[in-house]
Amino acid sequence: xxxxxxxxEPLQSGAEVLLRALKDQGVEVVFGYPGGAxxxxxxxxxxxxxxxxILVRHEQAAVHAAEGYARSTGKVGVVLVTSGPGxxxxxxxxxxxxxxxxxxxxxxxxxxTHLIGNDAFQEADTTGITRPATKHNYLVKRSEDxxxxxxxxxxxxxxxxxxxxxxxxxxxxxxxKAAYAGPVDTHRSYRPRTEPDPAQIARAVALLKGAKRPxxxxxxxxxxxxxxxxAALTRFVRMTGFPCTNTLMGLGAFxxxxxxxxxxxxxxxxxxxxxxxxGADVLLAIGARFDDRVTGRLNAFCPxxxxxxxxxxxxSINKTVPVDVAVIGDAGRAIAALTAAWEADAxxxxxxxxxxxxxxxxxxxxxxxxRYIQDxxxxxxxxxxxxxxxxxxxxxxxxxxxxxTTEVGQHQMWAAQHFGFERPNRWMTSGxxxxxGYGLPAAMGVQIAHxxxxxxxxxxxxxxxxxxxxxxxxxxxxxxxxxxxxxxxxMGMIRQxxxxxxxxRYSESYSNALPDFVKLAESFHATGLRAENYGxxxxxxxxxxxxxRAVIADxxxxxxxxxxxxxxxxAAHNEMILGVEGEGEARGITDEGLVLV
Amino acid sequence: MxxxxxxxxxxxxxSVLVDNESGVLARVIGLFSGRGYxxxxxxxxxxxxxxGRSRINVVTSGTEMVIEQIKAQLDRLVPxxxxxxxxxxxxxxxxxxxxxxxxxxxxxxxxxxxxAETFRARVVDTTTESFVFELTGATEKLDAFIxxxxxxxxxxxxxxxxxxxxxxxxxx
Numbered sequence: 001x002x003x004x005x006x007x008x009e010p011l012q013s014g015a016e017v018l019l020r021a022l023k024d025q026g027v028e029v030v031f032g033y034p035g036g037a038x039x040x041x042x043x044x045x046x047x048x049x050x051x052x053x054i055l056v057r058h059e060q061a062a063v064h065a066a067e068g069y070a071r072s073t074g075k076v077g078v079v080l081v082t083s084g085p086g087x088x089x090x091x092x093x094x095x096x097x098x099x100x101x102x103x104x105x106x107x108x109x110x111x112x113t114h115l116i117g118n119d120a121f122q123e124a125d126t127t128g129i130t131r132p133a134t135k136h137n138y139l140v141k142r143s144e145d146x147x148x149x150x151x152x153x154x155x156x157x158x159x160x161x162x163x164x165x166x167x168x169x170x171x172x173x174x175x176x177k178a179a180y181a182g183p184v185d186t187h188r189s190y191r192p193r194t195e196p197d198p199a200q201i202a203r204a205v206a207l208l209k210g211a212k213r214p215x216x217x218x219x220x221x222x223x224x225x226x227x228x229x230x231a232a233l234t235r236f237v238r239m240t241g242f243p244c245t246n247t248l249m250g251l252g253a254f255x256x257x258x259x260x261x262x263x264x265x266x267x268x269x270x271x272x273x274x275x276x277x278x279g280a281d282v283l284l285a286i287g288a289r290f291d292d293r294v295t296g297r298l299n300a301f302c303p304x305x306x307x308x309x310x311x312x313x314x315x316s317i318n319k320t321v322p323v324d325v326a327v328i329g330d331a332g333r334a335i336a337a338l339t340a341a342w343e344a345d346a347x348x349x350x351x352x353x354x355x356x357x358x359x360x361x362x363x364x365x366x367x368x369x370x371r372y373i374q375d376x377x378x379x380x381x382x383x384x385x386x387x388x389x390x391x392x393x394x395x396x397x398x399x400x401x402x403x404x405t406t407e408v409g410q411h412q413m414w415a416a417q418h419f420g421f422e423r424p425n426r427w428m429t430s431g432x433x434x435x436x437g438y439g440l441p442a443a444m445g446v447q448i449a450h451x452x453x454x455x456x457x458x459x460x461x462x463x464x465x466x467x468x469x470x471x472x473x474x475x476x477x478x479x480x481x482x483x484x485x486x487x488x489x490x491m492g493m494i495r496q497x498x499x500x501x502x503x504x505r506y507s508e509s510y511s512n513a514l515p516d517f518v519k520l521a522e523s524f525h526a527t528g529l530r531a532e533n534y535g536x537x538x539x540x541x542x543x544x545x546x547x548x549r550a551v552i553a554d555x556x557x558x559x560x561x562x563x564x565x566x567x568x569x570x571a572a573h574n575e576m577i578l579g580v581e582g583e584g585e586a587r588g589i590t591d592e593g594l595v596l597v
Numbered sequence: 598m599x600x601x602x603x604x605x606x607x608x609x610x611x612s613v614l615v616d617n618e619s620g621v622l623a624r625v626i627g628l629f630s631g632r633g634y635x636x637x638x639x640x641x642x643x644x645x646x647x648x649g650r651s652r653i654n655v656v657t658s659g660t661e662m663v664i665e666q667i668k669a670q671l672d673r674l675v676p677x678x679x680x681x682x683x684x685x686x687x688x689x690x691x692x693x694x695x696x697x698x699x700x701x702x703x704x705x706x707x708x709x710x711x712x713a714e715t716f717r718a719r720v721v722d723t724t725t726e727s728f729v730f731e732l733t734g735a736t737e738k739l740d741a742f743i744x745x746x747x748x749x750x751x752x753x754x755x756x757x758x759x760x761x762x763x764x765x766x767x768x769x
Contacts, residue, residue, distance in 0.1 A: 132631050136675040189616055189678045315669035318662060
């Protein structure tokens, strides 16, 4: 028996223990929505000042807000929802966080333990429902486990490959007395590996030194590894002189303005990035998972490349693409090890071959695959790409730090293509799950974390309606989030696929009966602006950026514009459809491709 | 091309040492169903009460790439301590037990008993018109016995699924 402590602390209620554990984890903000099962927690929140509660309007938005908070700070985002519908509403956000490796801890209320399994009011099998939507989940059945579970949950959420963790809290556990225990950073069975194997690093460097046509392809893992990892990546890329491309999730890890940057790769990536992938002889993938949106047709993916894959998650290695060298570890530490090994190795890289490779890449660049044609008559219709370009250019003049979130669809891809990200953690988008309605609540979370920053949700008129209720949250907390709607009156990406793949049969993709977004903004105590044509665009963007309030800027853009370049589903990197001149040529689409989404 | 052969299917007996906590089996089963992996057999029981650990034995099949993926996905589950691919890591023993009920009278009944003796099956329950045999061995041996019982009045089978250990001094 361990000796009893000299001055045993008086036991607190479970809810108080929970809040103390959150405080000890450094939690400053919780995004939540009350309900019967979590009333004891709300009571404890009422009686303290250390943790701020942000009242959202829908539980899904609470999770996206926590994601925005987490991705813009590197901290764990925290969510508090009630049992039953509170928990089920959060599921989309949880899966979004799982797919994009975002650290979130979600506290869900639960009916008291003696009612579990009785179909009680607002009961749901939350651990059952969220099991495949979380990195891990807990149902706390004993008060004495509460503090330990909370600390474990934070450790699991932020370490290794980050992800969401649910803690299901029966009401009697929150009311009953519980002992407190401090944070721990160990776990009896969960031990993520972060240090790369030097032997594998040496093999990687040997391949890289011998490369004639190398490409460095990096993803969200570099962003998750922290700003130091992105800085290390930038140094490594410049040191090697190799071209670098980023995934959608990885944008900002390498400066977009750098001449060695090829732009984003994949389905809507640049011509030069995708053709470089196709022609590469050595591929270095860091913190990227060979997603189907990146690879295109697998049996034609990087056909000539020896592949090196650095990832913290062993299950990402050889999942879809077999690789030659696998390095398990934290992206930042692996890049540091690569840099050290590269410098220690006396072998000279093949500079002549590399110069020839860059000449080839420059030829591909001359295609100007992101080109679009904007008519500059004042009454001309606004091209969506131009709207993003102007937004980017005009935000550059701002002294403020700029954070961009997006919804999902064409506007998201145009934002990824045309907004230049120079630093990590400034770009929040739903990549893996593709959750429409992500951008507004995510922007809310970013603005809470960075009150002085300029936070813009680049949206489409369809997506924005999926969590439009959060305009109320913006009003309540005076969050000056800017919502920049590219309004083409269609679910644009759906419309584009229907045009290219389904004979222009625009089944149910027209955004019928849209609200007046200006009046909608005003009804939520925000500013509403609208640009109808080229001549009005700069003025609207300028007024939006100058406002210290929440703004919805409704930008009427060309309803028929398609997002190019595009690798059609089931096609290879070298079978891209280009924009301006290649419009409508959907080469390479097979029946198998049509099945893919 | 480097990397594992992606066409040849193989069977794998995988043992997983887990914390004996609620929901752990659901995590493992959910992983298999959610990702479309096969389960040919699955057993689970506590093996270390002092440390609260259970052992799950899964027999699965797939290409080398899929089996490697299954192991990595299992290893990623938080309550998992260790994943061992017994088929790949060296010689191992795999056994299961079956209870087999055979109904019949006369010559068929005698024949069933004779075959049972050949297989070293034990009679654990009997009436004048039924036997319940208990048989332990490799999966193939149990399959063969059950096949032979079909024409002899096979009525019901209950099998445990595979328990497996590495041969020699290796442990999980």
